[in-house]
Amino acid sequence: MADSMVGGDVHPYEAMGERLPDAAVAAAVRTQVGVRPDAVRQLSGFVGNQDFLVTTGRGDFVLKAGDAHAVLSEAWACERARAVGVPAPEVVAVDADRDTLPLPYLLMRCLPGGPIDDTDDVDDADEALVAAGRWLRAVHEIEVEGYGLLTASRGPDGTWGQVRGRESTWADVVAHPLGRLPDLVAARILDESLAGRVRAAFAAGAGLLAYGRGGVLLHADLHPRHVFAEQGRLTGIIDWGDATAGDPAYEFGRYSRAGDDSLALVLRGYQPDRDEKFGRRIVLYRVLWSLYALTWEYAAGGDWFAGHVQAVRDGLRTLDA
Structure with a gap:
């Protein structure tokens, strides 16, 4: 960006x-x-x-x-x-x-097969999503230094070195897109009323997103189009370009953009530990990822805003219910 x-x-x-x-x-x-x-x-x-x-x-x-x-x-x-x-x-x-x-x-x-959202066989797609959930648990066992989007360091001699998260704390990762809200309002991507509701939601839910453990590897852009299958068998998880170090729950917040039924299949394979606030945490992370997507798209000169803005509105509506 x-x-x-x-x-x-x-x-x-x-x-x-x-x-x-x-x-x-x-x-x-x-x-x-x-x-x-x-x-x-x-x-x-x-x-x-x-x-x-x-x-x-x-x-x-x-x-x-x-x-x-x-x-x-x-x-x-x-x-x-x-x-x-x-x-x-x-x-x-x-x-x-x-x-x-x-x-x-x-x-x-190239991996064999194709995206599961291109298949007409619902059972095959469901099996692949459950398998993807199982593999996500393995991904989330990989420890990564730092938090946030991954970046590569470069030494004084010009050689590329360690890959790590760009931020020092997970709180910094959560705070960044909130700090970009004035830019999104100035660009007329969000209105001030919606930006105010976002700020209020994250202030109220700050404790839910407090993550005190070390960062683990997250795909951070998982979607059915990034899950490949062939004849009901998972053949690949593609597009790791937004790989992130952080809270595993953020992974599910992003994936929840695919809908409750699809998320349920991934969670069936993953078998996460859930508390009574798990669902609300996922919705907050869905809004957070959508805010990141808006800032990235705007900064790169794109115009795919409508879906992300609607996801922010829908998430806030769910939190208010």
């Missing part, structure tokens, strides 16, 4: 500017895998990325170009998840220093 909006401390993505030429993408992939691509097709996605499906005689790949910190953090998250058995994408190559393209990128091997 652009530093003009977030002061460089909320999300590392920057608006991507001009589209990478297909020929340049093909040349970079040929350098990395040693075979000439048969086809290159740009994929839709967040305005802060450029994603391409690249077909070759040695399989299909996704090239994802973006900010160097985001590229390195996503690669690290995929590798850590795969190390504990989670079916995350295999990262074939990372170029954070723009040696083979004008933008940093990672290259991943």
Whole structure:
């Protein structure tokens, strides 16, 4: 995201500017895998990325170009998840220093199957979501230093080093999008009345979001379109670009945007410890994630605001009920 909006401390993505030429993408992939691509097709996605499906005689790949910190953090998250058995994408190559393209990128091997929200077989989709919940528990066993979106450090000699959360406390992670509310109001994305209701809800629920333990790895953008399956078998969890260190409940807050029934399936696989305030905590985190999404989208020059604003309104309505 652009530093003009977030002061460089909320999300590392920057608006991507001009589209990478297909020929340049093909040349970079040929350098990395040693075979000439048969086809290159740009994929839709967040305005802060450029994603391409690249077909070759040695399989299909996704090239994802973006900010160097985001590229390195996503690669690290995929590798850590795969190390504990989670079916995350295999990262074939990372170029954070723009040696083979004008933008940093990672290259991943395509996973079999497809998004469960594209299937007509409800039972197959349900089984995959339960399995995804089980794997999330394994992800949440991975300890990560710091809190918030992952970032990669760079030493004085220019080499890339440790990946960690960008913030010192989870309270800082919760506070950041609340601090961006004036910008969203000034841009007429939120009105002042709605911003005031957000502030009041988080002031009242501050104790619910107090997280005193060390951060663990979160996918932090889990959605049915990021869960892949084939014939009822979970084949992958993709798009780790928003990987975060923090409170596992935040994961469920984000996923709850998919609806109560879908969340129930993930929770069935995960089997979380629940107290009487679990549901309210999830709703607060749903609103928090939606506020982050608004700030990221605005800062990157996008315009996908309506769904996130409605999620904020719906969440506040649930909290008020």
